[in-house]
Amino acid sequence: MSVALVLLEVLPSGALAASSAGLLTAAAGVGEPVAVIAAPAAALDRAAAEAAELGAVRVLTAETDPEMLTGPVVDVLAAAVAAEGPELVLASHAIEARDALARLAARLRLPLAADVIGIARDDLGVVAHHSAFGGAFTVDGAPTFGPLVATLRPGAVEGRLDPRPLVARGLEVPASAMPCARVEAFTETVAPSTRPELRGAAAVVAGGRGVGSKEDFALVERLADALGAAVGASRAAVDAGYVPATAQVGQTGVSVSPKLYVALGISGAIQHRAGMQTARTIVAIDKNPDAPIFDIADFGIVGDLFTVVPQLISALEAHKK
DSSP states (O other): OOEEEEEOOBOTTSSBOTTHHHHHHHHHTTSEEEEEEEEOHHHHHHHHHHHHHTTOSEEEEEEOOTTBOSHHHHHHHHHHHHHHOOSEEEEESSHHHHHHHHHHHHHHTOOEEEEESEEEEETTEEEEEEEETTTTEEEEEOOSSSOEEEEEOTTSSOOOOOOOOOOEEEOOOOOOOOOOOBOOOOOOOOOOOSSOOSTTOSEEEEEOGGGOSTTTTHHHHHHHHHHTOEEEEOHHHHHTTSSOGGGBBSTTSBOOOOSEEEEESOOOOHHHHTTTTTOSEEEEEESOTTOTHHHHOSEEEESOHHHHHHHHHHHHHHHHO
């Protein structure tokens, strides 16, 4: 059976990132999902065990220096490709992973598909599904040579494979001596939150310029808390100073594919839609009946969000009781 290599991200805690289950599920549609874990030695055993629990048929591990950026991970991936001869190399479309896979594709001269929303195969090989032009089109692309290197949009593929027995082995990784950056020092910033991370969240509540002010953006956060959702924002809301730039959803922000996306006071410019149009269910609340967001919404409410949202929150809280 063909092999699909999956680079899994290891968090500072030693656990695998939330995107891991979806990545392995997507890879299983192409071939045997084989996990690749590049992390400090202390984290390898735990991460390998978690990968097997998530359905990896084998786990390839290699120790890397956390102070070295990207280069050692590319070396590990190149060694894994040489050892396994895969049809697909897959990783999350997160900052570090997409940097590593782009470098791998350049080093090995392989085809690259970035920010795909699905992976499949047909009689000729691997097919990547893209959301293009702000979600106006779904485009299929396929490589004509070599294994496909692809990054998957977090949340785009759901599901979880059955657990597998742990079959792990270490990779022999020859250093490439390619130049790479080194972290000399850093300062950790702790920002405790009970909300899920925006990238990969199952539900997102986002506010736009129509929210009106930084103080009124608290209404967006209240609805997010009632739904157990992450908080997002349009670029207009970020530019107006309502929320930090880390909350921005769109072409120049974070791309999300949640089960539920609630847009409050967001007109729906094409740049914003590019980052959220693949959501399973989209709910929009806006005073303007001609707002473009209603063109893609599954459910739309034309009205004042300061009237509608408090009622919605009250209904959700009553339902929980």
